[in-house]
Amino acid sequence: MIGWFDANLVSILNGFAIGSLLFILAVGLSIVFGMMDVLNLAHGAFFLVGSYLSVTFLAGASWGGFLTALGVAALVGLLAGGVLSGMTEPLARRPILDQALLTLGISLIVAEVLSIVYGNDVRSVRPPPGLRGSTDVAGDAYPTYRLLLIGIGLALALVVWLVVERTSVGALVRASVADREMVSAMGIDNRKVKVAVLGLGSMLATVAGVLAAPVYGARPGLDETILLLALVVIVIGGLGSIRGALIGALVIGQVESLGRALLPDLASFILFGTLALVLVVRPRGLFAGKVAHS
Amino acid sequence: MLEVRGLRSGYRRSTVLQGVDLDVGAGRVLGLLGRNGVGKTTLVHTLMGLVTATAGTVRIDGRDVTGRRPDVVARAGVGLVPQGRRVWPPLTVTEHLDLAARRGRGAGPWDVPRVLELLPRLGERRRHAAGQLSGGEQQMLAIARALLTNPRLVLMDEPSDGLAPAVVDQIGGAIGGMKAEGVTLLVVEQDLHLAFAVADDIAVMDKGRIVHRSSTREFRSDSSVAHALLGVA
Numbered sequence: 007m008i009g010w011f012d013a014n015l016v017s018i019l020n021g022f023a024i025g026s027l028l029f030i031l032a033v034g035l036s037i038v039f040g041m042m043d044v045l046n047l048a049h050g051a052f053f054l055v056g057s058y059l060s061v062t063f064l065a066g067a068s069w070g071g072f073l074t075a076l077g078v079a080a081l082v083g084l085l086a087g088g089v090l091s092g093m094t095e096p097l098a099r100r101p102i103l104d105q106a107l108l109t110l111g112i113s114l115i116v117a118e119v120l121s122i123v124y125g126n127d128v129r130s131v132r133p134p135p136g137l138r139g140s141t142d143v144a145g146d147a148y149p150t151y152r153l154l155l156i157g158i159g160l161a162l163a164l165v166v167w168l169v170v171e172r173t174s175v176g177a178l179v180r181a182s183v184a185d186r187e188m189v190s191a192m193g194i195d196n197r198k199v200k201v202a203v204l205g206l207g208s209m210l211a212t213v214a215g216v217l218a219a220p221v222y223g224a225r226p227g228l229d230e231t232i233l234l235l236a237l238v239v240i241v242i243g244g245l246g247s248i249r250g251a252l253i254g255a256l257v258i259g260q261v262e263s264l265g266r267a268l269l270p271d272l273a274s275f276i277l278f279g280t281l282a283l284v285l286v287v288r289p290r291g292l293f294a295g296k297v298a299h300s
Numbered sequence: 301m302l303e304v305r306g307l308r309s310g311y312r313r314s315t316v317l318q319g320v321d322l323d324v325g326a327g328r329v330l331g332l333l334g335r336n337g338v339g340k341t342t343l344v345h346t347l348m349g350l351v352t353a354t355a356g357t358v359r360i361d362g363r364d365v366t367g368r369r370p371d372v373v374a375r376a377g378v379g380l381v382p383q384g385r386r387v388w389p390p391l392t393v394t395e396h397l398d399l400a401a402r403r404g405r406g407a408g409p410w411d412v413p414r415v416l417e418l419l420p421r422l423g424e425r426r427r428h429a430a431g432q433l434s435g436g437e438q439q440m441l442a443i444a445r446a447l448l449t450n451p452r453l454v455l456m457d458e459p460s461d462g463l464a465p466a467v468v469d470q471i472g473g474a475i476g477g478m479k480a481e482g483v484t485l486l487v488v489e490q491d492l493h494l495a496f497a498v499a500d501d502i503a504v505m506d507k508g509r510i511v512h513r514s515s516t517r518e519f520r521s522d523s524s525v526a527h528a529l530l531g532v533a
């Protein structure tokens with residue numbers, strides 16, 4: 007067992023790095039969907055905007071560039087989420103699919119614009135200075151930046167969890183996920199909550215894009231790959247659940263990494279096999295946050 | 301306090317409310333009776349703005365709130381204790397009370413200590429998630445949540461539904477406590493015992509209209525009315 011663990015340590019760590027990223031991405035997607043029934047298919051495109059912002063601000067060249075890219079990405083994400091919230095408002099009483107189509111359209115436009123501006127080549131981004139080497143982990147040399155990524159992901163997970171589970175703002179968010187009509191019947195304007203949550207959720211997506219750039223670079227199509235993984239995570243974890251997003255992200259991180267390493271031919275099958283298995287056993291996800299009422 | 305004129309509304313292609321006229325005077329408790337499916341809950345939802353009115357007007361203290369969003373109606377002074385209670389299962393009792401109190405602080409007599417005095421059972425359950433409470437406790441929590449916004453009018457939809465008689469009595473006591481504080485109430489109820497105990501006036505709904513209106517005393521003295529309108533003796 008220990009021998010197996012040693013042999014696959016790098017894959018397991020990679021799985022944690024992917025899982026951390028997926029959590030940051032999925033948590034915003036999950037809360038917005040659980041809370042407002044807005045399935046934001048532009049989430050992956052926002053992520054890619056973050057990745058390309060690291061290209062623009064030369065995030066790989068210096069810490070200044072890296073931090074600038076992070077700050078700009080955070081602002082852009084916040085704004086994009088706010089605008090998106092306004093755009094979905096006229097469709098608020100239409101079926102979920104109508105809003106999903108709107109966000110899909112936005113995501114296609116964003117992806118096309120990115121491809122016009124940055125071209126179709128893969129753009130790689132180096133980690134900021136000081137994090138480019140590797141660190142010894144139980145005898146294996148492991149990229150230092152990925153270790154940092156795992157740390158940041160876990161720290162963000164903790165912050166998001168604390169805010170949602172332990173603060174009054176978080177209670178408002180959880181109440182909105184459970185039954186938002188009752189929140190509005192208490193005198194709270196749902197639209198304001200939606201702007202805030204969609205803004206912060208989108209901010210997490212663009213920030214994740216910057217953080218991921220040194221690992222995945224920036225290229226056309228990355229938005230769809232990432233969106234698909236994030237959707238699998240929230241379906242497995244359960245809509246609107248923080249804990250579900252965390253567990254789902256860690257599971258899919260390992261499936262993507264360890265699964266690919268051990269059974270390379272079956273990687274996609276394992277990913278969707280996991281999804282199918284969870285849906286058969288727990289159709290509402292492992293930790294459904296949303297409550298059905300008539 | 302509440303004036304409803306010619307109110308029509310419904311869902312998709314079916315009109316449920318066929319022109320409702322209804323008044324509730326300030327500080328009064330109106331018991332709204334009617335068989336299943338005659339539109340009582342639709343009326344409550346339309347008054348609250350959860351269902352959009354297609355015609356007619358709703359006035360709260362003279363202010364027209366027809367077709368406004370639920371949060372606007374709530375801020376105009378209306379509280380809702382909905383059918384099925386609809387508390388937020390993952391939130392604790394304390395979280396419910398705090399969320400509601402933040403909205404209503406200073407706007408009237410109700411704060412958390414006052415509400416817990418009215419509904420002491422909740423005080424013993426403060427750290428529990430609402431999803432773990434009994435039906436009666438959830439009903440009390442739904443009442444507390446509405447009261448803490450300091451509404452002048454409370455809409456209650458079947459507060460006794462599915463509760464044991466002893467608990468129904470406690471709910472009735474809480475309604476009495478609200479009335480004593482000057483809160484106006486519209487109580488939809490199938491339980492005649494509770495309706496008669498708390499209501500000053502009785503209105504009966506049938507096929508999307510108000511078909512009878514009288515004081516509770518008159519209503520009770522003429523059992524033929526109840527029999528004809530509700531199918532009960």
